[in-house]
Amino acid sequence: MGALVEVDGIHVRYGDLVALRDVSLSVAEGEVVCIIGPNGAGKSTALTAIAGGVAPYAGDIRVGGVSVLGLRPEQVARLGLSLVPEGRHIFGTLTVEENLRIGGYIQGDRAAAKADMERLLALFPRLAERLRYPAGRLSGGEQQMLAVARAVMTRPRLLLVDEPSLGLAPRIIDQIYEILLDLRQRAALTLLINEQSSNRILKHADRIYVLRGGRVQLEGPAADLRDGEAIRHAYFGFGEAPVAPLDAPA
Amino acid sequence: MIQFLQNLIDAIALGSIYALVALGVGLLFGILRLINFAHGDFITIGAYALIVPSADVTARLLIGGWPWPVMIPMICLIVVIVALLADALVFRPLRRATSPTLMIASFAVSYIIQNGVLMAYGSRPKAVDLWSGANTQVLIGDLRVPMLQLITLAVTLVLMTALTLFLKRTAYGVQMRAAAEDFRMAQYLGVRGNVVIGIAFAISGILAGVVSLLYTTQSGSLSHTMGVPLALFAFVAVVVGGMGSLVGAVVGGFAIGLIVTMLQAYLPPELRAFRDAFAFGFVILMLLVRPAGLVPARSTFERV
Numbered sequence: 001m002g003a004l005v006e007v008d009g010i011h012v013r014y015g016d017l018v019a020l021r022d023v024s025l026s027v028a029e030g031e032v033v034c035i036i037g038p039n040g041a042g043k044s045t046a047l048t049a050i051a052g053g054v055a056p057y058a059g060d061i062r063v064g065g066v067s068v069l070g071l072r073p074e075q076v077a078r079l080g081l082s083l084v085p086e087g088r089h090i091f092g093t094l095t096v097e098e099n100l101r102i103g104g105y106i107q108g109d110r111a112a113a114k115a116d117m118e119r120l121l122a123l124f125p126r127l128a129e130r131l132r133y134p135a136g137r138l139s140g141g142e143q144q145m146l147a148v149a150r151a152v153m154t155r156p157r158l159l160l161v162d163e164p165s166l167g168l169a170p171r172i173i174d175q176i177y178e179i180l181l182d183l184r185q186r187a188a189l190t191l192l193i194n195e196q197s198s199n200r201i202l203k204h205a206d207r208i209y210v211l212r213g214g215r216v217q218l219e220g221p222a223a224d225l226r227d228g229e230a231i232r233h234a235y236f237g238f239g240e241a242p243v244a245p246l247d248a249p250a
Numbered sequence: 251m252i253q254f255l256q257n258l259i260d261a262i263a264l265g266s267i268y269a270l271v272a273l274g275v276g277l278l279f280g281i282l283r284l285i286n287f288a289h290g291d292f293i294t295i296g297a298y299a300l301i302v303p304s305a306d307v308t309a310r311l312l313i314g315g316w317p318w319p320v321m322i323p324m325i326c327l328i329v330v331i332v333a334l335l336a337d338a339l340v341f342r343p344l345r346r347a348t349s350p351t352l353m354i355a356s357f358a359v360s361y362i363i364q365n366g367v368l369m370a371y372g373s374r375p376k377a378v379d380l381w382s383g384a385n386t387q388v389l390i391g392d393l394r395v396p397m398l399q400l401i402t403l404a405v406t407l408v409l410m411t412a413l414t415l416f417l418k419r420t421a422y423g424v425q426m427r428a429a430a431e432d433f434r435m436a437q438y439l440g441v442r443g444n445v446v447i448g449i450a451f452a453i454s455g456i457l458a459g460v461v462s463l464l465y466t467t468q469s470g471s472l473s474h475t476m477g478v479p480l481a482l483f484a485f486v487a488v489v490v491g492g493m494g495s496l497v498g499a500v501v502g503g504f505a506i507g508l509i510v511t512m513l514q515a516y517l518p519p520e521l522r523a524f525r526d527a528f529a530f531g532f533v534i535l536m537l538l539v540r541p542a543g544l545v546p547a548r549s550t551f552e553r554v
Contacts, residue, residue, distance in 0.1 A: 051438055073437035082438070089435040091428045102428050105421055106440030154440055 002065070004029045004158055004190055005050060005081070010059030012045050019045040021214045022059070027158065032184065032191045034201045034222075037211035038235065043194040044086050046211065047160045050192075051083040052076035077106060082156035086163045086194075088147040092136025096127055099135045099146055103153025113153065120149050123179060141172035148176065152183055159183075161193045165200070177204060198231050210234035252392050257515045263399035265507025266406035269500045270461050271484035272491065273413065274454040276499030279488060280430035280547075281450045284352040288336060290481025291363035292455060296329045296462025297472050298367055300380060305372030309472065314380055326459035332363070333455035337448060345443075360478075367474040375473040380466050402464050409460065410500065413453065417496075422449055430494070483510075486533055492543025501544050506533075 003026040012020040020042045027033045035043050048054045050061055052073040061068050063079050071079075082103075091099050100120070104113030121128040124145050130138065135146060144164060151159055161180065165173040181204060183189055195201045198208070202222050210218040210231055218225075218234035225231050271289065278284045300314030300321075313324050336359050344355055384398040417423040422445075429436040429446045437443050465480065466472065483506055484499075491502025509532050513525045521528070536544075 053434060053438070072443065073434065074440050074442050077438060077440035085435065085438065089432050091431045091435070093431055094424065094427060098424050098428075101421075101424060102436065102441065103439050105425060150439065 002029065003027065003062075004064065005192070006060075006062045006065075007046070007050065008060040008062065010049060010056035010061060012042075012049055012054055012056045014054075019214055020049070020056070023211070023214070023216055024059075025209050025216065025219070027190055027192050029157075030188070030190055031206045032181075032193070032204055033207050033209070034193045034195060034198075034205040035209045035211055036195050036198045036201065036231070036235065037217075039196065041211040042214040043211055044162050045214075047083060047162050047192065047194060048085075050076075051081060051160055053083070077154055077156075080155070080157035081160060082151040082154045082158070083160045084147045084151045084162060084164065086166060088140075088143045090135045090138070090143045090146055090150075092134060094135055095132050096135050096138070096146060097131040099150050100127075100153050103150040106154045116153055116155070120152060123182065124149050141168050141175070144168060144172070144176055145179070148179065148183075152187060152189075155187075156189065158190045158192060161191065163194050163196065165195065165197075173200065198228070198235070202226060202228075212237055253515075255393055257511055259393065259395055259399060260515075261508040261511035262504070263396075263402050263507075264511055265504035266402050267461060267464060267480070267503075268483050268487050268507050269503025270406055270409065270457050270464075271480050272487040272499040272503040273410070273496060274457040274461075275481070275484050276488045276491075276494075276496050277450050277454050277457075280494050280496065281426060281433065282341070282352065282447055283349040284341065284356065285349070285485065286454070287353065287356045287481055287485070288359035288363060289454065289458060289484065290477030290479070291360045291367075292329050292333055292458035293462045293465065293477035293480055294367060294472075294474060295332050295363060296325050296459040297378075297466045297476060298371055298474075299325055299328045300466065301371075301376065301378060301472070303370045305374075307374055307376065309376040309378050311378070311380075314378065318381075322460075322463065325463060326456045329459035329462065330452045330455035333451040333458070334448060337451045341447075342444065360481075364474050371472075371474070373474065375471050377471050378466055379470065380463070382467075382470070384467055398464070398468055402468075405460060405464065409457065413496075416453075422446065426450060486530070490533055490536055490543060492545045492547050494547030495543070495545045498543050498545035498547065505536075505544065509533075 006026045007024055009022050009024050010020055011022060023046060035046060037043050045054060049056055052068065052071050052075065055069065063081065068076055068079065091102065100117050104116060107113050126142050127146055127149060135143065138146060164176050177200065180191060184191055193201065202225065205222040208220060208222050208225055209216055212235060218230060275286055275289050278286045300311060301309040302312045313321055316324065340355050340359055341352065344352055384401060386397050387394045388397055388400065417427055425436065425441045426446050426449065429441055429443065433443065484503065487502035487506045488499050490505055491498030491500070509529050510525065513528050514522060517525060517528065
């Protein structure tokens with residue numbers, strides 16, 4: 001199966017701060033891929049760059065083999081990529097229903113969007129009960145559910161999920177992963193997920209990238225990395241590192 | 251008591267005008283973080299479109315002479331076109347610019363429009379007789395109310411209702427509210443940023459067009475800087491009401507109308523010349539007590 005998204009040696013910086021150096025990764029149709037890494041590793045930047053929110057100054061990003069560099073985020077969204085950003089970014093003054101409708105407008109087909117919303121609400125009974133609430137009044141877990149549901153309303157092929165478990169209780173995190181994997185089956189979704197910790201995601205992911213200091217330190221099938229030793233090395237960067245340390249001369 | 255009610259009606263009528271102008275300014279600020287000082291000049295354009303372009307002192311009506319069902323949409327259309335041109339030529343190339351840069355650019359647009367009007371119409375103020383019948387007074391009980399004030403109030407209510415319905419009930423309205431709260435997130439969900447911004451400019455143009463008609467009817471004269479004080483008071487209204495909140499813009503507009511009218515009525519005559527200084531003094535006091543405005547907006551400055 002061909003790659004849905006290929007990130008090809010991108011460099012991203014914010015002013016003087018280099019966020020990503022020569023990062024390459026790819027996600028094939030139907031895969032669950034996870035990027036793990038400590039805070040500040042560049043995970044969010046990678047997802048933001050794929051979604052068109054920040055422009056790399058070198059390298060290329062291709063969706064279905066076609067470069068998306070220079071496209072605005074709303075154009076990338078129309079290619080079937082949908083981002084659930086870190087911190088959820090719910091429209092707090094809009095109702096839950098309006099938040100969901102925003103995602104549906106991209107289809108240009110009201111009836112289809114309405115049908116999608118009804119199918120989704122069956123999966124999210126908590127949201128169905130609170131349709132007319134201002135979304136800002138939802139709990140953190142409910143807001144994360146809403147952010148996922150809203151992104152799925154755009155009918156994406158690839159869902160980019162940035163730290164879905166941030167600040168949530170373990171029970172809620174389990175629910176969110178259950179729903180993500182359920183949606184993957186129902187909506188034929190490909191998933192690219194960022195997380196800080198690997199223990200939960202190792203069960204679900206097909207492949208893993210470990211990012212630290214803006215570089216890919218390790219990549220491989222999740223099945224090969226289950227014992228966790230290689231991941232620990234890559235993640236913390238001490239011990240017998242399987243890759244060269246960051247500032248080693250080339 | 252009658253005198254006070256009379257003043258109150260004046261205040262509401264003046265406040266309506268400020269509220270309409272403040273809505274136009276507030277809408278663009280909400281979505282674009284643009285403080286558009288050229289909004290006053292959009293109003294000027296609408297007013298000058300009423301007359302034949304010439305440097306003569308007496309103005310001959312052009313569009314202003316047409317029957318009102320054609321004239322009102324035509325004036326609004328002209329202002330909308332100017333507003334969309336300002337977006338396409340000036341603000342769109344500056345989409346990634348910071349708020350202060352956008353504001354400076356709006357000063358440039360303002361001066362370009364003012365000088366364009368100077369070139370086409372000359373510098374002397376012109377007398378215009380538009381709907382002078384509307385200045386007759388209606389007796390309500392013991393109150394004498396100029397017809398125009400009632401029209402102004404009615405028009406304001408209609409426009410605010412229409413804008414509210416648009417924002418709450420239509421697809422573009424919901425997208426506009428989402429974009430005003432979190433522009434980037436709206437884009438990630440496929441909301442077309444430039445379309446939504448264009449609609450905001452168009453609505454702001456319609457509001458400016460209507461204000462130009464109400465204001466010209468009341469003042470009976472045109473000048474190339476006529477919109478500047480309106481924009482200034484509207485900007486103050488937006489700040490007093492709460493930056494980024496449309497309800498705040500309306501509340502702020504009425505508050506400024508009330509302050510200005512009551513100072514005009516109750517200041518000792520020798521101090522009336524300094525009315526605006528007192529008015530702005532009041533504004534500073536209000537902001538000291540409520541720095542976020544009367545109706546603070548949520549998440550105004552969270553936009554990335």
